[in-house]
Amino acid sequence: MKLTLNGVLLLLCLAMPLTNIALAMVWQPLAVAHQGHAHARSAAMQMLLEDGERADIRMILPDLSEQKLMRDAHGLTTIAQTRMSYFHALIAERETNGLHEAAIRYLHMSGKPAKPSPSKILTLPHAPLDIVPDPLPREHWRYLSGNDFAFVLRFQGKPLAGHQVNLTTSNGSTQQYVTDLEGRFALVLPDDFRDVREGRENNRPGEFVLRSEFNNGEDSYITTLSAPYSTNPSHWQSLALGAAVIGGGAVFGVLMTFGMRRRQAASTLGKRIA
Amino acid sequence: MLPFWKNLSVIRKLVQLLSFVFLVYGSAIVGFYASDKLSNAFPALACAYDAKTADYCVLIPLQHQFGHSIGPAINAGMFTLSLLMPLLTTMLTFVLLFVVLNKAFCGWTCPLGFFQEVVGMIGQKLRIHRVESLDEATVKRIRPVKWAMLFVLVLLMPLASGLGFLGHDFGDPFCKICPSRILTSLAAGQLNQLHVDTSSVGYMFLSVTADTLFGLILVLSLSMRQPFCRICPMLAMHAVFRKIGLVRLVKHYTSRCDKCGLCAKSCPMDIREIHTSQQKDILFPDCTLCGRCVEFCPDKGVMELKYASIPILVADPQYFKGRNKAQKEWEGGKSSGRKPAGA
Numbered sequence: 001m002k003l004t005l006n007g008v009l010l011l012l013c014l015a016m017p018l019t020n021i022a023l024a025m026v027w028q029p030l031a032v033a034h035q036g037h038a039h040a041r042s043a044a045m046q047m048l049l050e051d052g053e054r055a056d057i058r059m060i061l062p063d064l065s066e067q068k069l070m071r072d073a074h075g076l077t078t079i080a081q082t083r084m085s086y087f088h089a090l091i092a093e094r095e096t097n098g099l100h101e102a103a104i105r106y107l108h109m110s111g112k113p114a115k116p117s118p119s120k121i122l123t124l125p126h127a128p129l130d131i132v133p134d135p136l137p138r139e140h141w142r143y144l145s146g147n148d149f150a151f152v153l154r155f156q157g158k159p160l161a162g163h164q165v166n167l168t169t170s171n172g173s174t175q176q177y178v179t180d181l182e183g184r185f186a187l188v189l190p191d192d193f194r195d196v197r198e199g200r201e202n203n204r205p206g207e208f209v210l211r212s213e214f215n216n217g218e219d220s221y222i223t224t225l226s227a228p229y230s231t232n233p234s235h236w237q238s239l240a241l242g243a244a245v246i247g248g249g250a251v252f253g254v255l256m257t258f259g260m261r262r263r264q265a266a267s268t269l270g271k272r273i274a
Numbered sequence: 275m276l277p278f279w280k281n282l283s284v285i286r287k288l289v290q291l292l293s294f295v296f297l298v299y300g301s302a303i304v305g306f307y308a309s310d311k312l313s314n315a316f317p318a319l320a321c322a323y324d325a326k327t328a329d330y331c332v333l334i335p336l337q338h339q340f341g342h343s344i345g346p347a348i349n350a351g352m353f354t355l356s357l358l359m360p361l362l363t364t365m366l367t368f369v370l371l372f373v374v375l376n377k378a379f380c381g382w383t384c385p386l387g388f389f390q391e392v393v394g395m396i397g398q399k400l401r402i403h404r405v406e407s408l409d410e411a412t413v414k415r416i417r418p419v420k421w422a423m424l425f426v427l428v429l430l431m432p433l434a435s436g437l438g439f440l441g442h443d444f445g446d447p448f449c450k451i452c453p454s455r456i457l458t459s460l461a462a463g464q465l466n467q468l469h470v471d472t473s474s475v476g477y478m479f480l481s482v483t484a485d486t487l488f489g490l491i492l493v494l495s496l497s498m499r500q501p502f503c504r505i506c507p508m509l510a511m512h513a514v515f516r517k518i519g520l521v522r523l524v525k526h527y528t529s530r531c532d533k534c535g536l537c538a539k540s541c542p543m544d545i546r547e548i549h550t551s552q553q554k555d556i557l558f559p560d561c562t563l564c565g566r567c568v569e570f571c572p573d574k575g576v577m578e579l580k581y582a583s584i585p586i587l588v589a590d591p592q593y594f595k596g597r598n599k600a601q602k603e604w605e606g607g608k609s610s611g612r613k614p615a616g617a
Contacts, residue, residue: 086310118307139310140322199473201442237469242485245470249489256490257497260405267409 025051025092026209026224027105030076044080049092049103059107060089060121062114083111086118087136091126102127102223106136129221130154131165131210134184143208143229146191152183153212155221159183163212169229170207189229198236205230275603276596282565282579282587283597286381290388293318297385298461300328315367317375318384319454319508326462332368333507334449337432339364341445345436369515376519377512380503381562385461386454387503390495397496398605405498406539413544416504417560423448424507443476450480453488453502499542503562513559521563521586524578527552537567537577569597 030046049055049071057069057077062084071077071092082088092103104126122132134150137143153160160183167175173190189208197203205228214221278284297320301309308328315332322330339361347353372379380387397404408416427448435444449455459467470485471477487502494501503509525531531549538549543560548567556577557563563579571577571589579587587593 086307113311117305118311119305135306138307141325199477202473233466233469233471233473236473237466237471237481239465239469241470241472242468242481245482245485246468246489246492249486249491250493251489252486253490253493256494257405260408260498261403263409264405 024211024222024224025049025055025094025101025103026211027090027092027103027226028207029228044078045107047077047079047090047105048075049077050075052092052094052103054096055092055094055101055103057090057092060091060124060126062086062088062116062118062121064114064116064120064124079107081111082109084109085111085113087121089121089124089126093127098219100128100219100221102129102221104131104223104225105227106133108139125154125157127221127223128156129160129212129214129223130157131212131223131225133225133227143189143227144232145189145193145206145229146232146234148186148188150184150186151210151225153179153185154183155214155216160212160214163214165210165212168209168211191232193231196231196235200230200233203231276593276600280593281597281600282569286564287388287391289382290391293383294385294388294461296328297383298324298458299326301326304328313367313371315364315371317368317372317379317508317512319386319452319458319506321385321449321452321455321458323449323455323467324458324462325464327458331454331508332364332511333428333452334446335364336361336428337446337448340429341432341436343436345433345438349437368511369518372512372515373519376521376563377509377516377557377561378519378521378563380506380509380512381564384454384503384508385458386452386506387500387562389457390491390500390502393492393495394499400496401606402496408498408544410546413546419505420507420510420513420560423505424510427451428507441474441476443474443480447480448507450477451484451487453484453491456484456488500562504543504560509560509562516557516559516561519557520582522555522578522580522582523548523557523561523563523565523567524554524580525551525556526554526576526578528573528576530573531576534572536570536572540566540570542566570594 026049028048028050030048049057052071052075055071057071059067059069059079061067061082067082069077069079069090077090079088079090086108088107088109090105090107094101118138119135122136126132130153132152132154134152137149143149151165153163153165159179159181161179161181163179163183165177165179165185167173167177167187169190169192171190171192171194173192175187175190177185177187179185193203193206207226208229210225212223296303297316297318304312309322309330312329314330314335316329317332319333320327320329320331322334343360344353344357347357375382431440431444431447434440435442443450456467459465468485469481471481491502525548535549538544538546541548542564543562545558545560547558548556556567565579565587568577568579568587568589572591572594574590575588577589578585
């Protein structure tokens, strides 16, 4: 049997624990590897749209233009390098008998900077029911387990207060949150990675999905926002040890200062004698 | 007494304070995401690891371009000239900004430079005995270190990491040891840069070096002037382009200069050449354009701090007297006569 590259990647993806997230239409990466560097962000990528049959797919680029995308028979969407820098919003939408479903994911690519502010791409409406990161981790930052992050739930562009949002992670955690009066909710990403090894490169990122449902009396809406999250480096970084080493450096500084003063005093004395 | 709005050092401290606030917390002003786009090549140590910063220091994209783009491309035999475009864009942005303020980016905007000066002022108020000037031999020994920091930590190690000769740990080694990373992230309320990383020998070495250096700079700044600036790779980068900047330091040598030397004594970087030089252009590689040499020059018109052809401060006996008096008051009457005091 001959396996195509896409087939191998798909099998790899299916073998990953991401498949624990069986919720609704949701974006997942095809291969979750060490991310965050220019070379990784400047290549074409493939995303898997799970449960995404008949969905319309589009991507909002940093210059706020839109690009239509296709989902192949395996559920894969190939995203070519746009040569534009910063956030891209990948959106899949589907409407069936009054049920409006949406899956949203933000991608970070490298290239030429676009004129509009990156915040514009977040304020644009992506779907009627929208989960918006507040804020989205910018360059050199990422979603980390054990850290807190905030999001805003909007319906037709307006904050949705007192509404439930569910969090599911690829490591098996589930949590519920309720939005405040401004549609905002904060969460601490669960520190739920198993077999954590030392070093970011040695730990495969996980996936988390936020999901919310809303019925306005006429139609129903389901939206998911997915994103990768990484193991908190506190597993291999010691704050206490860092503070102790700074103390050591300070002691070294005191010794150096005394040494310099002694040399200065000796030099002054030498000049006086001369 | 010199009014504070005419005192260049006071004006400089205010500019430094504003720059510190902008560079450490500035995303509140320019917008959370703007710092990634603003220039990405700021000519001072504005740290990308600070979650609230308004702009990024040029040293981080330089290291990343060598370590994450050029090195791997050469390694894979896929190097093309187009790969140099991001590097050229970074350098062009840096140069464009640098032309505006020249090396004054060090003396007027760098958060770490300001921090060292503030710690020095605290040291003065605590009456900690100061090492006003380093001896000539020590200064000569220290001077090449900034070039080594630039070539080894900012250029060679990231490139070697990209080529696969060194681990990923050494992809941005200067940032890993930069005291400004710890300082600005702490100032922004983050403790996450204050750590020892035990995940590899390389990371552990770099994090221990960073923390040691931070503790060392903290203490040394109490009793000596600008300890880290002397070895900063940004100072070396500035030195390369210093001839194209618009801010200039000019000397009109007279024979009286030979007997004076107050300019050199007042220099926080111990540049003794400004005293002995008979050249007009005295913007030496280690200069941070703080302007203290002009402030403490007692001879009318001998030294000038200029913006292109416009004089900003010209040496003047009246200014000198007022400035020296202000310094004495600040130091509680410690200094006397024509001897300029510390920061």
